[in-house]
Amino acid sequence: MTEDWDRPAGSxxxxxxxxxxxxxxxxxxxxxxxxxxxxxxxxxxxxxxAAKPLPDLRRTADMVFRPAKxxxxxxxxxxxxxxxxxxxxxxxxxxxxxxVARNIARDRDTDAKLMETGWLVLRxxxxxxxxxxxxxxxxxxxxxxxxxxxxxx
Numbered sequence: 001m002t003e004d005w006d007r008p009a010g011s012x013x014x015x016x017x018x019x020x021x022x023x024x025x026x027x028x029x030x031x032x033x034x035x036x037x038x039x040x041x042x043x044x045x046x047x048x049x050a051a052k053p054l055p056d057l058r059r060t061a062d063m064v065f066r067p068a069k070x071x072x073x074x075x076x077x078x079x080x081x082x083x084x085x086x087x088x089x090x091x092x093x094x095x096x097x098x099x100v101a102r103n104i105a106r107d108r109d110t111d112a113k114l115m116e117t118g119w120l121v122l123r124x125x126x127x128x129x130x131x132x133x134x135x136x137x138x139x140x141x142x143x144x145x146x147x148x149x150x151x152x153x
Contacts, residue, residue, distance in 0.1 A: 028049075028060075037063060040063070040137050043138045045137075054117060067148065073122070080103055080107060085127060086100065122136065
């Protein structure tokens with residue numbers, strides 16, 4: 001059975017339904033991100049959402065605490081290759097497996113570039129307990145803020 005639809009030139013979607021499904025997936029403001037943000041905000045900490053930690057780095061962190069130099073990423077299990085939950089796709093597996101492998105390589109590169117410039121990178125999986133993630137974030141930010149010496153004035 002073939003579907004009768006016009007696939008846009010260069011489209012990766014194998015069907016119209018798959019295309020709609022993939023387009024509906026959020027790249028930011030996911031439920032796990034929102035929950036962690038609410039919990040961190042409730043602890044009195046303020047941050048930037050979906051911001052570039054470094055202006056020259058074309059990558060964004062889910063939460064950025066600039067004064068403390070802490071970048072937080074809440075990674076989706078599928079898109080970032082969670083060792084516990086990633087299941088290779090059955091359809092177009094070559095494309096999607098390569099895509100996830102590129103995402104993992106980009107994540108490691110991002111971590112290295114941020115750490116080289118003094119940033120602390122915190123990565124969590126979407127399935128991790130949000131309260132535990134928020135507590136670790138708050139502890140790290142407060143610890144780093146406490147270690148910043150005030151400038152002599």
